[in-house]
Amino acid sequence: MKLYLAFLFCFAALLLPGGELPDRAALFALPGWAPAPGYESSGNETIRGIFYDGLPYRGKPTRVFAWYGVPAGAKGKLPAIILVHGGGGTAFRYWARLWVERGYAVLAMDTTGGVPRNNGESGSDGSIHHPQGGPGLGRVFRDTGLPPQEQWPYHAIGAVIRANTLLRSFPEIDPERIGVTGISWGAVVGETAVSLDSRFKFAAMVYGCGFLGRNSSWKKTEFAKMPPELVERWVRLWDPSSYLAGDKVPILFCNGVSDKHFRPDSWWSTCRLVKPELRYTALRVRMGHAHPPSGDPPEVAAFADAAVRGGKPLPRIVSQTPKSVVYDAPVPLKRAELNYTEDSGDWTKQRWKIVPARIDREKQIVTAEIPPAAAAWYFNIIDERGCIASGEIEEKK
Template sequence: MSPLITLSVAYVLIKRLRYIASLGIIGLLAVGARAGEHSIFAPYLGDEAPQILETIETQKEDSIEITRLRFLNRTLPDNSIVSIYGILARPAEKSARRPAILVCHGGGAMADHVEPAVKHWASMGYVAFCQDEPGIADSKKMRSTGYWGQDRNPWRCKPDPTRNQLYDGILAALNGFNLLRAQPDVDPDRIGVTGGSWGGYMTTMVSGLKRDRVKAAFAVYGGGFYDHGTVCQDALARRGTENRALWLKHFDAGNFAGDITASYFFAAAACDWFFWPPSVQATLDKIHSDKNLVFSPNTSHALAFPGGNTGPTPVDSRAHRAMQEIAWMDHHLKGEGKPFPICSVAEKPIRDGAGIRVTFQVTSPVPVTAATVWYSYGETPWRTRHWKKLECRASTAGSYYATLPVEEPDQPLDWFGLATDDRKISVSTSLLRVDPPALGFTDADRRTVLWTASVHAPGFDSRLWHPPYDGSYRGGRFRFHRGAFNGQPAIEITGQYALDCFGLRGLSLARDRSAGLSFWARSPSGTGFTVQLVNEETDAVYHVWEVNQPPPGQDWKEVRIHWSDFRPGPHAKPPMLSEKTAKLRIITPAGADLFFSQISAITVEP
């Protein structure tokens, strides 16, 4: 029988009192004068483990023991209960106190989805637990039961934030943490929390609310400050000022990040569809404890760097969001391995001819094998940026620099330094912004650089082409061909599909007096295609201009599209070329077979 901890009858007797306290009337179990003390979660900040309602099964699998169970999340005033399903895994071999990991699932998932993670942590000597998290979980498939709020809107907080379905999700994670901490084979001083996407949000939330009870945290993609740059900020704003303020107070992990005492790592995607760099940076800025980070350039919900989840070291993405999360937890919870490198910026940027020199420092206990700088145009939308890579030069020991090219002297540039050590662990600096006018740049320094889009197989250092992140137009596929056009690479799209090209700079296209686009294409299928220019507002609203192209023929043919050929889509707001124009999209119909290569802007003819 698995050594599960249950509660006395006293737990049930105080259920009404806990509910009253959750409304903020009293803070019975609040810990310290921190943000959590004044939140609706105050009654759940102690160490009391939840009552186990049912032990579904306990079984052995290889070297680990797995227990499936349901615990009491809370009792409502009408005496109905919220029951949460969870999975507990531990090494089958009996031992003294072990380190432990709480795994938080992402949006639309549930405990069963992260079962591989719980099992793998157990196979490495940890006691691990995961639970369904209502408000985040797939409500139709999860095994938990109960009242899930007054409606399906996760942003509604009036008239009572405890009726928001996300409330039970956060309680489930807090109760899951307490259940894990109470296990007889768990060292309560060595517990970590990890999760990706909404699970990264939950990792940050639990770490802030549980404070010194969490020793290590590894958040992937998601964190706090949903109003600082996320796909959710517009939906939150539409609920009204008062509701928005309530949600940010009670449900935004950023409000509790300042109470984190754990060693905290944030692995973020610089072009993430859901969580944008400003929200990541705001979360990190709020944390005062030991912290570290890495930005993955040119990816969304993927970590394409050594130590991430796309290589070069193979990784089971169901078991771990990133390879280096294992090293982070092993170091902080087991005392194994050396610390991670730290990237910092001590020198101010300086003008270097026609560019701006930026410098960062890497402090590492092991040799650094790669150091690069990544930059993007500061005026363009976060999700449609292309981060450009600059190889660094070493100046002094551990110091690296590169020069950012300045094309538009009145526009900012954003950058970060990225370093990898010989263990395949990658870290980066914070996201930084440089302002060319502050360094003496004027309109006279403007350079005309006509836009071109490389056509070659994607890598994390040059990913320009990607299907729409929103999942639209997924009836076909695309692939790269080497030497398909006069020895040059080409892209082939087959079937009904859409392919986005990132990194367009509409402001420069307008200022350069460009005339349109030029590329070479052929269509063995005899089908035409559509080309779109996409503008994105800060609230993730799109404005589209498009032109339908006839079949180019079966042989290679140069296609020229003038800006005047594009027509606005519904609700498109001019101008077509602006600082918000950063994406080109090619759409093909069913049955299509389209090849294209050598895309570039064309100048106004004299």
């Protein structure tokens, strides 16, 4: 108990930039929980709905809905993963089922104060607000002038950190083998959560990034409607760029090079905040933006298995020049590619081409001649599992 209180004290002493975060100890408090009526497990499936205590909202207690499941017949302490959905999503039962089948205990929560509209059985399912839920994602920008504890990101981040504390209290869970994966807005929330909560063993973040005020789909929409001081406040309070420099958790970042919401310049700036030894990157050409299966590239499961189940680590780019990369690949490479575009300007409208690159397996170097018309380019290496590691984007000077 003394160690736990000391842990909470250390986090309570850390304030958000600007010192505006309410009592941080509340984020890490052990939440109460109870079964969610009407969301019981069915058949031989071990996944069931629960409610756990969220953070107070406008002076009232809140509850967070989540699917919780463990592999059938599992013995011994289990690895666990927390699943954080993206915008328009909810707690997805089908996503929880996917990870239970991979051998993990799973907690997949609804971060928008609701419950699944259609039992979370498809990526198109949405959230119905619950009377005891907190604020919804639709208020993510409009409430920026309110106290932090009345804003959606605070409650979403709290739901992730409290989920970690809750899982660590379950006797079937190994508290040293808990990770988190987030998709889109779930990744924005997750990147901040793991920067605050170093108890996580790994984090896999798909699409979502920081520097949203610099370049994102919201720069010319939501941010354009806000006074500059509120834009600055939102970035200071909730943008992952305000936190990731202090990250101590290994993070995998996945994205598509033409993603319309999270642009590659902002995405790479986000990745660079994390220490190189903790950072893995996978940047695809022609990657859709959606919940699983699109939002569950093969790197995520491989990264999780390497962190908590003794699996082989992902490949990694160690260093690079404009015409080459040096790599490390615990699983042999299947191929290497140079991805390039002849377009400039808006990242979302650029057309990318893929050409083979040369692999020197003895020196662990990948090289390619850069097409004269290329305006920007980067290398991908792909191992025999189909897992990608990406170099940084180079641009013609």
